[in-house]
Amino acid sequence: MKNFDFYNPVKILFGEGKIKEITNEIPSDATVMVTYGGGSIKRNGVFSQVMAALDGFRVIEFGGIEPNPKYETLMKAVEMARSEKVSFILAVGGGSVIDGTKFISAAIPFKGDDPWHILTMGDKVEVTQAVPFGTVLTLPATGSEMNMFAVVSRNSTTEKLSFGHPLVFPKFSVLDPVVTYSLPVNQIANGVVDAFVHVIEQYLTYPANANVQDRWAEGLLQTLIDIGPQALANPMNFDVRANLMWSCTMALNGIIATGVPTDWATHTIGHELTAFFGLDHAVTLSIVLPTLMRETREEKKQKLLQFAKRVWGIDVGTEDRKIDEAIEKTEAFFQSMGIKTRLSNYGITEDQLTPIFNRFDERGWKLGEMKTITSERIKKILLAAL
């Protein structure tokens, strides 16, 4: 096992009817900016529950944060928050609203030249303050509700970049499975796949003798495989939605990443597919992961065999056959969630990939837990996914 630090101070309020408890979690003299997305929260009753809980607070609204939240949009919220002297933010939405809110939270008091540097300059830019915020999660998927990471896109440069800082841990997150009942099935499917791939990125690497972390990752994968189809079939089953919500949160709150190598190549490649073609995040993961697993089967051999056995129960055949079968079952699972796993399913052709290949060539990044996924291999991975 590798050395590690673990710290996660997010308070979770989980269960039916918990939205009302946010009243006790926000300083009573706060000016609260409520951030949200396209407005579905005004149709499904979440917004009215939130506003009832915020009775007595000074409240500012900022709606319209889009999927893959855009820098251009978020900077409008930053300006509004500065002029209204907002002292607390409440993000009501899924990963995009929460990620966008993390950026807003850090950008409001940012002292540097350009808040975009929070995303581009890594450790070289100093985030020393952030406006505190909580979340009411409406879409189980990204895990953003219990971590300190955010991904933000910028239209003007076709970029999708991430940052992380302990100051942007949510102070609290409300997880009420009931609010997910009205979600469209494709969003639930995306959430299942997103959480599944989050776990894979922290598990399917090389053996690190981290028994608990392996067992917990496998437990999350088994749970998602069990409940994924049920979550699509029975939208109002509380326990299924509760298990989905908790799986998604546990998949990316840092606990299964303790002491182990992580990969994140599927995400890095997938982000470019979103940046260039506007594909849903989970769709990009479903496209990239199966061919990435095939391309890296030698590096990942031991863990692929463990994954085959413990997660899929594959116990017979040659090692190669077991690995093939595990990859086939994984791809079939994504398809069973209603997600097509080929670039051509989305009308994307080989020549359209050239700008992505060029970008990875220019960057010269080496991805994966062993830094062995060069731009040449990224090309092979994407061409195999056509």
Added chain:
Amino acid sequence: MKNFDFYNPVKILFGEGKIKEITNEIPSDATVMVTYGGGSIKRNGVFSQVMAALDGFRVIEFGGIEPNPKYETLMKAVEMARSEKVSFILAVGGGSVIDGTKFISAAIPFKGDDPWHILTMGDKVEVTQAVPFGTVLTLPATGSEMNMFAVVSRNSTTEKLSFGHPLVFPKFSVLDPVVTYSLPVNQIANGVVDAFVHVIEQYLTYPANANVQDRWAEGLLQTLIDIGPQALANPMNFDVRANLMWSCTMALNGIIATGVPTDWATHTIGHELTAFFGLDHAVTLSIVLPTLMRETREEKKQKLLQFAKRVWGIDVGTEDRKIDEAIEKTEAFFQSMGIKTRLSNYGITEDQLTPIFNRFDERGWKLGEMKTITSERIKKILLAAL
């Protein structure tokens, strides 16, 4: 799944050589009281690492905190801390030192008549302040390094009682597996059993449709079964000790208890065996759990079958036979750790149990996740364990 809140802000510093990092975690102007037990830390190099990290701080020592820490001892530390104006405590030891330090931390600024009320009056006594503290864990077992609970004994009344409060979460805990290399085998065995039973108390109840929590509990049990014998046989294997340390911490940091019923009857009964006979905590758990499982096999039937299948791989036979086999394997596992599982192994006879029976009769407590374990059934459990 049940509604729940989850909050655990303890920062974990895990790995070889991490003790030196405590320098950055303690306010630089602090007067630090270092609390410890019998002095083994002065022989195994831990104390000198700690003192090197505390170079430049004003440091006060308080040693001699005994196993099952005593109120009488801890109050001496409270007096010393008050007169020396201690502003930070560093607990260096196992669960007893850490539990004792939690009590010291809450008792120093306690405003009520008698600090013993922290333990006896539950929610009726108000803990509003605590002196902040961190820990350097030397004995993986109790999980106290990452939770807000403590158990304290009092000689004058033969009592062993617990309390919990968010103010007594450690600010940080250092988990360096190397410091466990010099532990006596019986202490390692006790740690394995203690963690195992912690998991069982949060898992072996009735089904709550909490898939992740079940999988994670099973993963911890499987890990302890795998590494327990290795930890005894290979004291200097880093990965084995690292897995043991992490298992013990994860077993009782609240995460597997989210949304599920919990039992704690084995602990409650075991505490009396320690209070009256001075048996090691883990020994009492090894004695009580097997007969408690037999006594409550109807209430716990579904989870016992799940435990038999997923943890022990028991797949054939009648339901009754599977349950018998799971209980036998559990008891045999404790014995394989070198712990004898019968009261008579420790020279305890039936008539010596009378004061314990009387105490439970007087209290009238009903224990277990369904509150079905009456004093009559506690008698049966203990008599069956003779």
